[in-house]
Amino acid sequence: GGNGQCVEVAFLDAGLVAVRDSKNQGGPVLIFTPGEWDAFLGGAKDGEFERP
Template sequence: MTPEQELATAAWRKATASGGTGGNCVEVAPLTGGRVAVRDSKDRSRHALVFTEAEWAAFRDGMSKGEFDF
């Protein structure tokens, strides 16, 4: 399967807190090899960002520690 095919058939999901109101949302999808794809829910035609398992784990760790809080 090509990367494009994998992204086209991925199980995309949006945070339940987004409420479907058309706000600023992202969708994530698990991919093979532990990778994770992220895309803009308002413009799904744009390219998704794909992160390795280690990159995604580091991001999640930083989120839980408040590293990205304003």
């Protein structure tokens, strides 16, 4: 979006999903199982992570 907050998502073998800061390619990577990723996406769609 041009605001400097960049997230990169990669779909790996066995359905795993990797997420990292695209500006820090050598930094940490979060790995999610398919169920965890689906739960995250569902929560995002439902507004679970919106600030009060």
